[in-house]
Amino acid sequence: MVTGVGLVTPVGTDAVSSWNAIIKGACGVRSVIFPELANIPCTVGATVNTDELDLKAQRVLSSARAQDARFMAMAMIAADEAISDAGFKSSNFEPTRAGVAIGSGIGSAVEEVTTAMEQTSKSLRKLSPFFVPRLLLNLAAGHVSIAHNLQGPNHACSTACATGAHAIGDASRFIEYGDADIMVAGGSEATMNALSFAGFSRLKALSNQPNPRLASRPFDKDRDGFVMGEGAGIVVLEELEHAKKRGAVIYGEIGGYGLSADAHHITSPSSDGRGAIGSMRLALKNASMNAEDIDYVNAHATSTPIGDAIEARAIHSIFGGNKRQVAVSSTKGAIGHLLGAAGSVEAILTLLSVKYGIVPPTLNLFESDLPADVSQGLHFVANDSQERKLRSAISNSFGFGGTNASLLFKRFH
Numbered sequence: 001m002v003t004g005v006g007l008v009t010p011v012g013t014d015a016v017s018s019w020n021a022i023i024k025g026a027c028g029v030r031s032v033i034f035p036e037l038a039n040i041p042c043t044v045g046a047t048v049n050t051d052e053l054d055l056k057a058q059r060v061l062s063s064a065r066a067q068d069a070r071f072m073a074m075a076m077i078a079a080d081e082a083i084s085d086a087g088f089k090s091s092n093f094e095p096t097r098a099g100v101a102i103g104s105g106i107g108s109a110v111e112e113v114t115t116a117m118e119q120t121s122k123s124l125r126k127l128s129p130f131f132v133p134r135l136l137l138n139l140a141a142g143h144v145s146i147a148h149n150l151q152g153p154n155h156a157c158s159t160a161c162a163t164g165a166h167a168i169g170d171a172s173r174f175i176e177y178g179d180a181d182i183m184v185a186g187g188s189e190a191t192m193n194a195l196s197f198a199g200f201s202r203l204k205a206l207s208n209q210p211n212p213r214l215a216s217r218p219f220d221k222d223r224d225g226f227v228m229g230e231g232a233g234i235v236v237l238e239e240l241e242h243a244k245k246r247g248a249v250i251y252g253e254i255g256g257y258g259l260s261a262d263a264h265h266i267t268s269p270s271s272d273g274r275g276a277i278g279s280m281r282l283a284l285k286n287a288s289m290n291a292e293d294i295d296y297v298n299a300h301a302t303s304t305p306i307g308d309a310i311e312a313r314a315i316h317s318i319f320g321g322n323k324r325q326v327a328v329s330s331t332k333g334a335i336g337h338l339l340g341a342a343g344s345v346e347a348i349l350t351l352l353s354v355k356y357g358i359v360p361p362t363l364n365l366f367e368s369d370l371p372a373d374v375s376q377g378l379h380f381v382a383n384d385s386q387e388r389k390l391r392s393a394i395s396n397s398f399g400f401g402g403t404n405a406s407l408l409f410k411r412f413h
Contacts, residue, residue, distance in 0.1 A: 001237065001238050001239070001240050001243050001248075001250045001251075001252075001253055001254075001412065002235050002236065002237060002238075002250065002251040002252055002253070002254065002351055002409075003085075003086040003087075003236050003237075003238045003243050003248040003249065003250055003251065004081075004082040004083060004084070004085035004086025004087075004088075004235065004236030004251075005081075005082050005085055005233075005234070005235050005236075005251065005348050005351070005352075006077070006078035006079060006080065006081030006082030006083075006085065006186075006232075006233070006234040006235075007019075007078055007081070007231070007232070007233050007234075007345060007348060008048055008053065008074045008077055008078050008188075008231045008232040008233075009028065009048065009229075009231040009233075009335050009338070009345060010028025010029070010030075010046035010047055010048055010049075010229050010230070010231060010335045010336060011026045011027070011028040011334060011335055013048065013049060013052045013053055013056055013077065014081055015081060015085070015348065015352075019349065019352050021334075022331055022334050022335070022349065022360045022385075023358050023360050023361075023385040024385070025334070025361060025363065025383065025384060025385070026334060027212070027213050027216075027333070027334050027363055028046045028047075028229070028334060028335050028336065029044050029045070029046045029212040029213065029215055029216055029227050029229075029335075029336055030044065030045065030046070030047055030212050031043055031044060031212055032044060032045035032047065032192065032197070034193075034194035034197060036194055037194045037197070037198055040194075040197050040198055040201050041201060041206075041208045042197060042200075042201055042206035042207060042208055042225075042228075043210055044207065044209065044210070044211075044212045044215045044227055045192055045197070045227060045228050045229065045336065046216075046227055046228070046229030046230070046231075046335050046336030046337075046338070047192055047229070047230060048074070048190075048230055048231055053073070053074070053077070056077045057073045057076075057077065060073075060076050060077050060080045061073060061076055068130075068134060068139075068143065069107060069108035069112060069134040069135075069139075069190070070108045070111075070190035070230075071104055071107045071108045071140060071188045071189055071190040071191075071230075071232070072107075072108075072134070072139055072140045072143055072188070074188045074189075074190060074230070074231060074232035074341075075102050075104075075140035075141075075143070075144060075186075075188035075232050075234065076140070076143055076144060076147065077232070078186065078188070078232040078233060078234040079100075079102070079144045079147075079148070079184055079186075079234045080147075081234070082184065082186075082234040082235055082236045083148055083184060083236060085236070086236040086238070086248060087246075087248060087249075088148075088182070088236070090149065092246050093181070093182055093242075094181070095149045095150060095151040095152070096151045096152055097152055097180055097181040097182065098148075098150045098151070098152050098180060098181065098182040098183070098184075099145075099150055099151075099152030099153035099154060099155070099171070099174060099179070099180045099182070099183050099184070100141045100142075100144050100145045100150050100152075100153070100154050100155065100183070100184045100185070101141065101153065101155040101156070101157070101167045101168070101170055101171035101174070101183055101184070101185040101186075102140045102141040102144060102156060102167060102184070102185065102186055102187065102188065102234065103137065103140075103141075103155075103156045103157040103158050103159070103163040103164065103166065103167045103187050103340060104137045104140060104156075104158060104163060104187060104188050104189055104340040104341070105158060105159075105160050105161060105163050105187075105189055105191075105339045105340030105399070106189065106191045106196070106339065106340065107135070107136075107137050107140070107188075107189070107190070107191070107340075108134070108190045108191060109135050109137075109191075110191055110193055110195050110196050110199075111190075111191065111193040111195075111196075112131065112134050112135055113135070114193070114195055116128075116131050137156055137158050138154075138156035140156070140188050141154055141155065141156045142154065144184055148184070150182075150184060152174075152179065152180040152182070152183075153171075153174045153179050153180055153183070155167070155170060155171070155174070157170060158340070159399050159401070159403045159405070160339070160340065160399030160400040160401060160403060161300075161302075161337065161339050161340065161342050161343070161397060161398060161399035161400065162259075162343055162397040162398055162399035162403045162404060162405045163187045163189075163339075163340035163341075163343060163344075163399070164186050164187025164233055164338075164340060164341050164342060164343030164344025164345065164346075164347065164397065165187075165343030165344065165346075165347055165395065165396075165397035165405035165406075165407055166259065166343065166397075166403075166405045167185050167186055167187055167343075167344060168185045168186060168235060168237070168254070168343070168344055168347055168407060169254075169257035169259065169405055169407055170185075171183035171184075171185035171237050172185075172237055172254045172257055173257070175237055175238075175239050180239075181238065181239045181242040182236065182237070182238050182239070182242065183236075183237045183238075184234060184235075184236055184237075185234065185235055185236075185237055185344070186232065186233045186234035186235055186341070186344035186345075186347075186348075187232065187233060187340045187341040187342070187343055187344040187345075188231070188232035188233075188234075188340070188341050189230055189231065189232070189338055189339045189340040189341040189342075190230045191228075191230065191339065192228065192229075192230050196228070197228065200228060203267065204225070205225055205226060205267075205304065206225045206226060206227070206228065207223075207224050207225040207226060207227050207303060208224055208225065209224060213364075214364055215227045215303075216303045216332055216333050216334075216336050216337075216363070216364065217303050217333060217363070217364035217365060217366075218299065218301035218302065218303045218308055218330035218332055218333055218362050218364075218365065219299075219301055219308050219312060219330065219362060219365050219368050219370065219380060220303075220364055220365045220366055220367065220368065220369075221367050221368060221369035222366075222367075223303040223304065223305060223308060224303075224305065225303065225304055226302040226303050226304055226332070226336070226337040227303065227332075227336035227337060228336060228337060228339070229335055229336030229337055229338045229339075230338060230339075230341070231335070231338045231341045231345055232341050232344070232345070233338075233341055233343075233344035233345035233346075233347065233348045234344065235344070235347070235348060235351075237254065250412045251351055251352070251355055251412070252351050252354050252355055252409050252410060252411055252412050253409065253410045253411075253412050254407060254408070254409060254410075255286075255287035255289065255392060255408045255409065255410040256282075256283040256284060256285070256286035256287030256289065256406075256407075256408035257282075257283055257286055257405070257406070257407055257408070258278070258279040258280060258281065258282030258283030258284070258285070258286060258404075258405070258406040258408075259279055259282065259403075259404060259405045259406075260274075260275050260278035260279040260282065260404045261275060261401075261402050261403055261404065262274065262275035262402030262404065263275075263402055264402050265402065266400055266401055266402075267400050268306060268307075269306070269307055269310050269311075269398060269402070270310075270402070271310060273310045273311065273313055273314030273317065275398065275402055275404040276300075276310070276311050276314035276315075276396060276398060276404055276406075277314045277317060277318060278404065279396070279404040279405055279406040280314070280315070280318055280394060280396065280406045281318065282406070283394060283406040283407065283408040284318075284408065286408070287392075287408045287410070289392065289408070291318050291319050291321070291322060292322055292323070293391065293392055294319060294322075294326055294392055294393065294394055294408075295324070295326060295327060295388065295389070295390045295391055295392060295393060296326065296327040296328070296329075296350070296353060296354070296359055296388070296390050296393035296394075297315050297319065297326055297327070297328045297393065297394045297395075297396065298329065298330070298331065298346050298347075298349060298350040298353070298360075298393065298394070298395040298396065299311055299312070299315065299328055299329065299330045299396055300330070300342075300346075300396040300397050300398045301330035301332060301362075302330075302332055302337045303330075303332060303333070303337075307398075308330075309369075309370060311396065311398070312328070312370050312374050312378070313370075313371070313374055315328060315378060315396075316373070316374040316377050316378055319378065320373070320374070320377035320378060321377075325377070325378060325379040326378055326379065327359045327378075327379045327380075327381050327386070327388055327390075328378045328379065328380050328381065329359055329360055329361055329362045329380065329381040329382075330362045331345075331346055331349050331360050331362075333361070333362050333363030333364050333365065334360070334361075334363050342397060343395070343397030343405060343407075346395050346397065347395045347397075347407050347409070349395075350393050350394070350395040350407070350409055351409045353390060353393060354390045354391075354392065354393050354409050354410070354411050355411070357387055357388060357389055357390055358385050358386070358387055358388070359381045359385060359386045359387075359388050359390070360381070360385050361381050361382060361383050361384050361385050361386075362380065362381060362382050362383070363383060364383070365380060365382035365383060366382070366383075368380065390411065391410070391411055392408060392409060392410045392411065393408070393409050394406050394407065394408050394409075395407045395409070
C-alpha cells in the first residue's frame with residue numbers, strides 16, 4: 001500500500017503544488033543557457049525553483065548536511081514530505097522493519113567532478129573531504145535512513161531513466177518477501193549542468209526548440225528530442241495490515257510490477273517494442289489482471305521521434321482492443337524528462353490520477369503522426385486534463401541499456 005507521497009518537480013517543491021500545477025496545464029520548462037558552451041543547440045531545461053528548494057533544505061537538512069549534493073537534498077526533502085504525509089513517528093513503527101530504496105541515474109556526479117577538478121588544480125586542500133560521499137548514488141538512501149532511523153533494507157539501484165520505477169518496484173517486493181513492513185522508495189536526479197547538456201546534445205537526444213513552452217511535446221508530429229529536467233519522487237510503501245493497524249490513509253495499491261530488457265541497443269529501443277510489451281505484460285501477470293482492467297497508461301514517452309512511436313504501438317498492442325479506450329498521456333510535456341527521478345515522479349502522478357479520477361494532459365500534443373489504428377485505438381489526452389473514473393493504471397519507465405519497468409496501481413477499496 002502507498003501511504004505517503006513526496007515530490008520535488010520543476011512545477012512545485014511538494015506533492016500538492018506539483019499535482020495541481022500539472023492537472024492545470026502548467027509547464028516547468030525554462031530557458032537554460034551555459035555561457036561556457038554557447039554552441040549547444042539545446043537552450044531549454046526543466047529546472048526546480050532553487051529559492052524554494054533552498055528554503056526547504058534549510059528546514060529538512062541539518063547543518064552538517066546542508067552542503068550535500070543537490071540530488072541528495074531533493075531526495076531528503078521529498079522523503080521528509082512522504083514520511084510526514086504517511087504520519088510516521090518514532091513511536092508507531094519498528095526501525096528494523098523500515099527500510100529505504102532510493103536510486104539515481106547520474107545524481108550530481110558530473111557537476112561534482114568538474115567542480116572538484118577546478119578546485120584541485122589550485123590546491124588539494126581546496127577539495128572538500130566530502131567529495132567522494134557526494135558522488136555516491138546510494139548516499140541519498142543513506143541520508144534518509146540516518147535522518148529517520150530506518151534500519152531495515154537499504155537499497156539504491158541505478159538503471160538510468162527507469163531507476164525511480166525500479167526502486168519502488170523493488171521496495172514493494174522487500175515488503176512482499178517479508179524483509180520489511182515499511183519502505184521509503186523512489187528516485188532523485190540533479191544533473192543540470194553544461195557538460196551533461198553537451199553530452200546529451202552529442203547523442204542528438206535533446207530538443208532544439210528554442211521556445212521553452214513548446215519544447216517537450218510527446219507523441220506530437222513535431223517532437224524533436226527530450227527536455228532534460230531534475231527532481232525527486234518518494235513514496236512510503238507499507239504492508240496492508242501494518243497500515244490498517246495504525247489507521248493510515250491509503251492512496252492506493254501497487255498491484256503489479258514488471259521489468260524486462262530489450263537486449264537490443266544501448267540507447268535505442270527495439271523497433272518491435274518487445275521490451276515495453278514485456279514489462280507491461282509482466283506487470284499485468286504479477287497483478288493477476290487482464291488488459292481490460294487497465295484504464296490509463298502514463299507513458300514513458302520522452303518526446304523523441306523514435307521512442308514515442310515505438311511505445312505507442314507497444315501500448316496499443318496490449319490495450320488497443322479494450323472496449324473502453326485506454327487513456328494515454330505523458331506528463332513529460334509539463335516537467336520534461338527527470339532521468340533517474342522520472343519513474344518515481346510519474347508513478348506518483350499515476351497513483352494520484354487513480355485516486356482522484358483525473359488524467360493529466362500531454363502538453364503540446366497538437367497533431368499526432370502515429371498510425372491511424374494506434375491513434376484511434378487509444379485515447380490520447382492532449383493539453384487539458386480529463387476527469388475519468390480510473391480503477392487501475394500503469395506507469396512505464398524505460399532507460400538506456402534497454403532496461404524497462406512498469407508499475408501497476410490499483411484503487412484501494
